[in-house]
Amino acid sequence: MSYRPDARGGKVVAIRVDASLEIGTGHVMRCLTLARALRGAGAECHFLCREHPGNLTEMIEAEGFVVHRLPMAAHDETSQPQAEHGRLKDDQEAQPNVPNGVSEHSHWLGADWRTDAEACRTILKGLIPDWLIVDHYALDACWEKAVLPASTRLMVIDDLADRAHIANILLDQNLGRREADYDNMVPEGCHRLIGPRYALLRPEFAELREKSLARRRDPLELKRLLISLGGVDKDNATGAVLEALKSCGLPESCHITVVMGASAPWLDNVRAKADELPWHCDVVVNVTDMAERMTQADLAIGAAGSTSWERCCLGVPTLMLELAENQKGIAGRSIRLARLIT
Structure with a gap:
């Protein structure tokens, strides 16, 4: 089934973000700020959120956005880390194939990353979004490559500069962050929005x-x-x-x-x-x-x-x-x- 509002003709944006008692609410709140602005420009935004304890799915829906809920996985599936993190190798175009370490935030996902990717890929096939926005410390280029439809562009919101992405746009609003911090972590053509001048404020x-x-x-x-x-x-x-x-x-x-x-x-x-x-x-x-x-x-x-x-x-x-x-x-x-x- 396709959710795409073709009759309306506006852009479709999917946003993968979570809130929980451990993650906090900040990632969802800044994505809501961006989603409101996109809606004001005529886009239709869909949120993909896992149902962690402390999630904000009802708040997002109260704002008038569609939420696609991802159920919590069984306990033995929640601690599987992604295999590839860190900087890209010289011969890689933001598609890491060599294990570089484990993200300390992998458990934030609430599921094995492959399970998460499969569920999100199914949703995205129905949405056919123009853009996918990802704001999640547990996700990197491996997940992005697994879920991203061929025609969909990717925006990543990050604060850590500790893992690779295949983003078209990368936003890191942190004070003191430099574009060079993401060298070899994003494709050469990625547009990097770096520093507090790009902070997502209502x-x-x-x-x-x-x-x-x-x-x-x-x-x-x-x-x-x-x-x-x-x-x-x-x-x-x-x-x-x-x-x-x-x-x-x-x-x-x-x-x-x-x-x-x-x-x-x-x-x-x-x-x-x-x-x-x-x-x-x-x-x-x-x-x-x-x-x-x-x-x-x-x-x-x-x-x-x-x-x-x-x-x-x-x-x-x-x-x-x-x-x-x-x-x-x-x-x-x-x-x-x-x-x-x-």
Whole structure:
């Protein structure tokens, strides 16, 4: 069966991305930002997502996008790594055939990569997409070669520069990343979009930038503190921050807002800790007005992930925490270039 909306005549875009309690929500959220923009340009976007615990398939559907669900595999199928990773050999055109190591994120897939590829290939045969967008640390050129229809172009969103791709476009929005970091990992003709200038931000951040910067031109009292440490926060960094705030001399009138995802495993714990604070503290989930909340915040406590670019766009003073290995580079370079404090 073909899902392709030929009568409409618009581009069809398939997006392979996951969210889970381990992966977090950031990959899906930035793909949603891109999908909204593509829809605004007339494209029809389909998401291919595995049903991990903590997935965001219902949220994606609530945004009006079609989700093709991939079921979780049996336990003995979830730990099979891809065979080929790393840089391409001199005689390879982004089609690695020689084992180069194992991705530390292979288990994020929730299935053997071949099983995932077969399921996705079946879906893509029906969609016949013009573009396939992949945002997944567990996938590389082996998977891409196995699933990509002949007429479909490929965009890869990555942060790690640790494996090969056969992409037509590669996006890495990380501060300090260089085009050369992907030498021998992508085809020679791949268009590389490198650095924060290509960060996937929703339009409201640009719309509120001047308003946010204007209110910071004069010294501000600390009246509003915004805490956002990821949609999942599986290690309960938020709870640790709230515990630490008890010994801080915040103004009595300070209003604290904690933003989390509805699937965050420590949500009830965080709400209990918020009730113990001597300041008014709201815990809110799945907010749709994050740009406005950041604009009104006098200080933020946030993770060194993709929301860093949202805070930078709005000029929000930030206490930044490293919560994942791939955030260390962002944190270190941000400190040097933006004078942030960890």
